[in-house]
Amino acid sequence: MNKLSTLFVGIFITFVSAWLGLVVIPYIQLGGLKPEKDEITGALMPPALSGSAQRGRLVYAANGCVYCHSQQVRGSARRLPEGEVPPDIARGWGARRTFPRDYLGERPHFLGTMRTGPDLANVGLRYTADWQHRHLYAPAAISRGSTMPPFRYLYKKQRIVGAGTPDALDFSLIPGVEPPEEGYEIVPTEQARDLVAYLLALRRSSYDLPEAAE
């Protein structure tokens, strides 16, 4: 190989073959995927996110939730015994595996590569907004043994006015964490509210997709 042209053509062709295979063809195959419409109610599946949840997706991105939490319920490649479901489903992370259509409208995607924490594909079906706020503020107090970092910087302390803020943290439900001094409350910032709106919107098992019927 002492000719630059031969070298270049080879380098070009090998790379383009994979580019076509892993970028262009998947795009052609899946790029036109549309949400499924429920015949009776006319609701879209997956449903579109609210504005707050959309902003929450950016909070999720900015604070790197994806490095510990995946959002995909996998099948299993093993031959499981009769009546046994894939481990992801057995752990309660979803009633069915997830499909490409489940991720429509997600920019960026949070498929994830790591499960230091549990999968979040359906976390909206498991916990309430109040629980999420308490857990984000003091993870180890809410779920014992958790190594999730505390997201106290997404909360602020303010003087109680009138009856107080409805979503202020209820410290009687956060064992071992010092409440703020008398007359003050800890409330979520806009970012925390958006993040929790996003987490509550993660409920992919709550609708059915035709491809899940196989």
Next chain:
Amino acid sequence: MSPISAQQSALNPDADSLTPAQRMAERAAIDRSCRTPCLVFFGTSMFWLMLGTILAIIASTKLHTPEFMVSLPFFGDVGLLTFGRIRPAHLNTVIYGWASTAALGVCVWLMARLCRVQVMNTWILVTAGALWNLGVFVGMLGILLGWSTGVEWLEMPTQAAFILFTSYALMSVWAILMFANRKPGHIFVSQWYIFGALFWFPWLYGCVQILLLLQPVEGSVQGIINWWFAHNVLGLWFTPIGLATAYYLIPKVTGKPIHSYYLSILGFWSLALFYSWNGGHHLVNGPVPAWIISVSIVASAMMIIPVVTVAINHHLTMKGSFHLLKTSPTLRFVVFGAMSYTLASLQGISMAFRISNEVTHFTHYTIGHSHVGMYLFFTMMMFGAMYYIMPRLVGWEWPSARLIKIHFWCTAVGGVVMIIALAGGGIEQGLKLVNIWLKEAPTEANPSGTPYSFMEILAGTLPWLWVRTMSGILIFIGHVAFGINFVLMLLRRGERRLTPTLLGEKSSSPKLEAVTA
């Protein structure tokens, strides 16, 4: 002297028709011409290496001690210290700041040496180097301040990516000019790899920037494209540069040509063909079409060809020269790196199959694997290259053999311990997560057995993660030793040596590493 055949010149970096004196003079002139741009790249890469290692230790500690460094004095709790920002800051600092910057420096020097022309248009390189560092700085700051894009390996805000792309484009233009002016009839194996890498990386980077960030595609296709990119950064950018370095430096230090031309060709083309298809194996059992995963698994298995080919070729080149590992710092790091390449690749192949991937995916095992590739292979290879190149740029030998030894043993032992901790912890975590390793074995009353709860699995990883943090500290000590030696060398401290700094008392063949070799 007889004319040099193309095949010969592809194998022997010293194949030319010059007298030794002429060759020495030519090389000295080339090395001098590399001095400014290479020092810009190497010097700044050292800074990112140190910062990246500190970020790594912080992130690693946070995984087992979540309250570690969550607040700053006076500011209280701040977002920029949260694990989810420190971790991508670490990754981007070491990938784009350390590894890529060092790789660009090595590229410049190898290109000049192998094209056998002095570096022209130094201003292009210096501008590219300055822009590259600016891009990494802006990007890292962006991640820490919460402007991450949230896409793994591409977290840097688009503004930073634009600066990086511009810098890289300048590098490519420079490389094309160098190739166009090269002395005829001499394309050494390393140049195939460099040529490939300099073409592949901008395409990869430009393509994902458009498809994932500027005009994002829909849904889980993003995952496929994301991993097509992230896997190819390793396979088509770092691997070719790492192998180009090994292909050049092993014959240089041992004084022997590469063992086989045909193995070199097979290794290069099979790498180009198969590696580029590997990305899909990051989504095994995931929400993407099964054919993509199958194709990627097949391509991953085929990687056995380039890996074994290159391993045999390097081994047979080294054969008879292994005693030099005792004395030559360059060879020790380079051979360590080359052996790790084989290990990393074989491990990668074993992780690509559906059955094994189900266990190792989503665990620390994968993180361990990426460190085998990026640290034990690529980073060690760059250390080896810097040990060889730096004295030729500065005109001063490494001041301290002891610091080199500390550097080698701390990084080698630290790296290996880290891999063992992450692999061991990852396998335990993975087997428990997929309910193969059960808390209570199946009985008649409880036919499927009792699986471990998620919290029990998490608790099981903690001792391994502590070991990993310790290994990180050891690695950091090694880097500090290297950094001290690097700075002392720039300051021309220590005794003036006429022969290279070697490890151990007996120097078997110092002339091979003499400054003009």
